[in-house]
Each structure stands twice: as C-alpha cells, then as structure tokens.
Amino acid sequence: MKLLSSIIISLFITTSANAFILVSETYKIANHEEVIVNITNDGCGTITNAELLAALNDAVEGFWNTVSESSLYSKVGGVVAKTISSSPDPGEILVGCDNTLGATTGGVTSFNSTNNGALIRMNSSVYSSVTGGFSSTLVHEMGHAYGLNHSKDPASVMTYEDNGWDSVGPAYLARDDKNGITYLYPVDKELGGFMGGCGTIRLIDSHLKSEKGNKSSFWQGLNFSVLFILGFLLISIAHFLIRRLKNLRFNLEF
C-alpha cells in the first residue's frame, strides 16, 4: 500500500526537473533526417583523414543516431573540397582542424544561421591523435552542431563541469542529451505504424486542407486510425453474422 500511495502522490507532484539548453531559440540543423557529416581537405595535423572519419563514424553511430524517440539521423560522408574557412552546405556538418584555437580550447562550433549548417574546428595543437579526450570533444561539438548548448549535468556529453569520463571518452549519451535531441527533432510523422511513429505513411490532413472539394482527398485523408476502426467493426460484424448463421443452421437441424 505504501508503494501504491507513493505512486499516486508522485503523479500530482511537479518534479523539480532541469534541462538541456539550446544554442539559439531558432537554430536546428537543416535536413535533420539525413544530416551529412564531411571533413575538410586541409588536413588535421598528425591525425589522418581515415582516423578522423572513423572517429566521426563512432560519434554519429554510437551516440547521436541512438536517440530512439527522435527523427535525427546523420551519416558520415567523406573528404570534401573545402577548408575550415568554407561555409557548410544546408544540413551539412563540416569538420576540420585548426591549430590557432589556443591551448585550452578543444574545439569550436559555429553555425551558418542562413542555411542551418555547422562548422566544427577541432584543435590540432591540443590533439595529436584520436584519444578519449578527442572523442569527448568531438561528440560534444557535434551536440552544438545539432543545437544543444552546455549542460550542468556531469553525465551529459554537453557538460561544462568536472566529470569522470572526459579523458576516456563518453560511454553513452546522458538522458538529458537524449531529451534535448528528442525536443529539437521529435518524430512528428503522424501515421506510420499504429497511429504514429515510423513515418512510412504520412497523414494527409494538409491535403484535406489544401484540396478541399477534391474527391480523391477524402480517401487520402482516411488515415490509419479510421481504417483501423472500420476494419475492427467489419470483423466484429462478420463474426457476429457467422455466429448467427451457425445458430440458425443449428436450429433448423433440430
């Protein structure tokens, strides 16, 4: 009973919760369902392009692509004919190295607010190889590129606090990071699967609004939930009729 009453009470208490924060009120990476992560062709000190691409692949697939309730998806492209002075394309995260950032800065991310791409400059005077610290900074800077700002949560890869994992690299994203990415890039496809989610079928509300009067829009607007109800009712009616017919035959036989 104690457990039950605590659960009931907790439903009515506003939990003191704290959050991820954002780099801007409006910035989000463009084309967030297929962000391309490329590297510049002007080198990264003693780190080879292959090592940098492998580190990026780990950051993307091991961290930022793992947010289950978000539609954010990135993939690593390759080396492109750009330098760290170039502008990223829309929906592109361009990663390069810079040895002029100072001794205490691991990396810097800047945004192109007109096309919503991002440029990450890793400090090649601090990192001479792909270490745990390099991975921590890379995952952190990519968080900025997606729109997250610094967190006070020591578990967060966006943290600005002392933590126990910075030198060896993060193991996973923190819950706070995943909440932030879900907030920025929710899955808002209405009707894939059962009333939402997988995004293979889009609800046609917009067609209904824009094509009012068009006969075909009615059928386009019949979304999965309506079809589900109709299907369920049809099956129920069929089952009912079959049972009635069976009873009728039974009565006739006797």
Added chain:
Amino acid sequence: MKLFRNFFVLLFLIFFSTRAYSLDTSLGVYRFNDHVQDGVGQEDSDPLSPMVTIGHNMGFLFGLEFSPQLGFIKHTTSVEDEYGGDYSITSFVLLYDFLWSPELLQFSGGGLKVRFGAGTFIKKTKGEGGPVTIPNGSGTATAYRPGESTTSYSSTVNLGFDALFNLVPTIFTNSGLRLEYFVFGIKESEKRVTGTNISFVGYF
C-alpha cells in the same frame, strides 16, 4: 488536434464496443530501458516513472480479447541544472493489445493472460523558455531554455501478461499484476530500445 483525434479513436474503441466484456485500470511504474551514462561514464538506468492506464476488454476472433488501453506517464527527471530551469516530460500512451488466455494457465479465481499488440507513445516536452547566461570558453555566452512544447510519436510492439490472483475481490472482479514490454524502433537497430511497465491491474 491529432492528439485529441487519437484519444477520440481510443475512447471510441474503449467505451462504444458492442461486444464489451470488462473495463480495467492499472497503476504502476514505467522505465525506459535505454543506454545512458552517469556522471562518471558508467552505464546508468533511466528512472522509474509513474504510469496509469484505463482500458477495455472485448471479445475478438480466435478466442482472443481485444484490449485497447489509454495510458499516461509523468516522466521522472533528476538532473540538477541551474542553467536549464524546470521542464516537464509527459507521455500519453495508446495501446492496441490483444489478450490470449491459455487454458493450461487458468485456475479458479484467476489465471494468466498473455498480452500482445502495438502502440503509440506520444511524448510531450516543455520547458520554461527564456535566455540564460552560461560559461563558454574563458567567458560567458547567452543560451536559451526550451520554450515551446514539442511532441514526438513513437510506435511500439508490445508483449507482456496480466497475472490475475483476485487480490482485491471487494473492489474488482479480478486483479493482479501486469508486466508489459514495449519495443521502440523495431525497424531501426540503432534506435531500438525497450520500455517496461509493471503495474497493479484491476478488472471491473
């Protein structure tokens, strides 16, 4: 609007079935079994959150019962962060489950009902908004708290059971324990995660 529409659909299924057998309600805890790290880089578990459901059970084909459920989760968050301010995460849950009662597992006054189906979790995140000054490099910078509410839809595949022992016969026709797993991202291996609900369940 789509949230209201989905609720309408589920309420329709729950309350206007022509072949209704029973109503049920459950109260318990939910955990999202995701891989997240703690402050020292070790794997951490997501916190338990309270979850309530109401549902209806009605006859279906092949000896199954159709058991649509409408649920609510108030997600517990435990991060201490003076930058971010307060925010809340809640989920509305729409489950389209079927119940199978294997004869071997039925006994006088109770039994086990296997529960399976599909569902949608509708997660709403809302913060208090506004600018905040945070450390950045050797100085400070202006950052922004999440303001507007966003909603994320996730489809699930569900599997679990209701173990009924008639624990509270004075209130319910039958009652017991519900354990149900929800598989998120069934088609995407990188994003595949499970959620678990353990609840007390009562049938009216």
